[in-house]
Amino acid sequence: MAINPTRSCAPIGAMLANYGIHGAITINHGSQGCATYPRHQMARHFREPVEVATTSLTEKTTVYGGRGNLLTALKNIWERFHPTMIMVCSTCLSETIGDDIPGIIDEFKENNPDITIPIISVKTPSYIGTHTTGFDNFLTELANSMPERRKKKGETNGKINIIPGWVNPGDIRELKHIVREMGLHGLWLTDYSETLDGGYYEPRPHFARGGTTVEDLRSSSKSLATIALQRHIGGEAARVYERRHNVPAHILPMPIGLANTDAFVETLTEITDHTIPEALQVERARLLDALVDTHMFTTGLRVALYGDPDLIEGLTGLVAEMGMTPAYILTAAENRPWAERMVELTQELGVESEIIIKGDLHELHKRIKAKPVDLIIGHSKGKFISDAEKIPLVRVGFPVEDRFGYHRRSVVGYNGAISLVDEITNVVFERKATAVVSNTLLEIGVEGHTSIPFAYTNGNGKH
Known part of the structure; x- marks a missing residue:
């Protein structure tokens, strides 16, 4: 039991992280409320429209399974939006009834060979962990499934993978400022600094501007290093890059305050031998x-x-x-x-x-x-x-x-x-x-006036 909890549910973490990928769309495999509540929370915080699809599981699908609903949702999302990537996150309901989401995705790919975009699944039952768990699970799945293998040893894109973790768009922009001042190029996993804090454009773009592209995600295995700026959101993903792609992992505390920001800046210098600029x-x-x-x-x-x-x-x-x-x-x-x-x-x-x-x-x-x-x-x-x-x-x-x-x-x-x-x-x-x-x-005095002991000097030098 929790009274006025400080946490949100796990799916909202995966949804937020997926918003940092340009053109990506989330399908929430659960009841309608499991998509509405996170959208409501995100819209009130970021003051932006938040689009999340749902498979709308009902009493019937709870008994017989949600396979048909998920297959239909995948088809509808592709035909209506043509996204660059689809992320399917589970919920308490779909996990409890035992739907094999990866298997259903494989079936969809077999039946639709012309649809070649990446479709990933993330386990986010809300009875395990919190919203940070969902964000971290998404990043780990991304690190396991998206990067391509290096074609030759030592191949590099000259960038640094940076995992900001659960932060605000303003935080991502400040981190980008630091990296730019260092004369470096960051590959952000993920970047919703514009997708959830964008401008007003006419005509409205098909997808919100900004976000890390799928192409960047593919090439993230060729980066110089990975820096996770939160130990518990992205730390495991950084270790995946190190194990699978030999990309060195640096797992740091969130760079708030003097010492923690120093640690981030010093890590950038260690990776690249760049000096700290005067700015x-x-x-x-x-x-x-x-x-x-x-x-x-x-x-x-x-x-x-x-x-x-x-x-x-x-x-x-x-x-x-x-x-x-x-x-x-x-x-x-x-x-x-x-x-x-x-x-x-x-x-x-x-x-x-x-x-x-x-x-x-x-x-x-x-x-x-x-x-x-x-x-x-x-x-x-x-x-x-x-x-x-x-x-x-x-x-x-x-x-x-x-x-x-x-x-x-x-x-x-x-x-x-x-x-x-x-x-x-x-x-x-x-x-x-x-x-x-x-x-x-x-x-300040009781009536709002300040009682100030003071001294003055008159023209005769008397006080």
């Missing part, structure tokens, strides 16, 4: 300056963090760099390796934290009631705790439904960290009802 050095120095300028306001504050494991690991590093204590760190995932890593990380950072796995926001609320915090960081569902306890909420993660444009923001890289430092510090100012005059923190 990135300036951005790093600006982040350091922001941390110094704000430390007197943030040091010692207690923070509650919740959300996806990789996001929370990155945020923990940043709040520690700001001098704050991550008092509660909660994720819905039942991920013991992550929890053990977080114990090590908090010990390295010298902070005392309560780390909660497979938790919900009801559990977090109970702890905050018993021992309050100064700040909450997480997605929109934490607003109920924020409102009840009068504790400010800094919105980060998925979904953010009660604010506009947050999907365009970045929390990664030096620039993303600067924005987060600014937002957190401004929330602290508002929380303490303070004014800053000449770098002096002044408490």
Whole structure:
């Protein structure tokens, strides 16, 4: 049982990742609601139309199987849209009744030899894992099925496979900025920075602009290396590239904050021998300056963090760099390796934290009631705790439904960290009802007036 859970269902993760491939379409093999709920969540967060097909399983297909519905759906999608790729994701229902989705896809290919586009299946029953599980399973299946074998040893495309993980379009754009400044070329697995944050075009294109092409996916086996920027979303896919195609794998923490972004930039230099350009050095120095300028306001504050494991690991590093204590760190995932890593990380950072796995926001609320915090960081569902306890909420993660444009923001890289430092510090100012005059923190009076001890000098030099 979960009360106000922090997670979503597994299929939404595969659907989101598939949106990062140009011209790809998802077929959700389940009931209509299993497609409607993820579309609803994604549309409210990204503010874009989200198209997902469904096999619309009913009571009859639950008893007799959904083979016919899936074959019809595959035919309809091809004839109506002519996509570049089709991804079929399973659901609780189709997994429980035992439909052999890969076998049904093979039957469709045999009966339609003229349809040569890739059709992959991803296992995403919602009773196993969370939305991050679905995203990770998609990436692993992609790494196993899409890349072509190198025709000759040492053949390379000169690019670096970069797996951003579950991030926002603004985050992908910031990561692209870093790679460009390094003078490198990234092959993004996957890239929905435009497909889920696009422009208004007349006439409307057949498929949303942007996204990684199928041709790029085919050539990803020839890349110089693979960098997974989240350990638990894409880490296994990076290892698949290393095992199957001898593409070196680098699995890093999400590049939030100074140390984690440094790790990403330094990895790029190790792979290519490129030097760090002045532009990135300036951005790093600006982040350091922001941390110094704000430390007197943030040091010692207690923070509650919740959300996806990789996001929370990155945020923990940043709040520690700001001098704050991550008092509660909660994720819905039942991920013991992550929890053990977080114990090590908090010990390295010298902070005392309560780390909660497979938790919900009801559990977090109970702890905050018993021992309050100064700040909450997480997605929109934490607003109920924020409102009840009068504790400010800094919105980060998925979904953010009660604010506009947050999907365009970045929390990664030096620039993303600067924005987060600014937002957190401004929330602290508002929380303490303070004014800053000449770098002096002044408490606001009861009636909204500031009581300021002051001195003056008259013309005779008397005070």
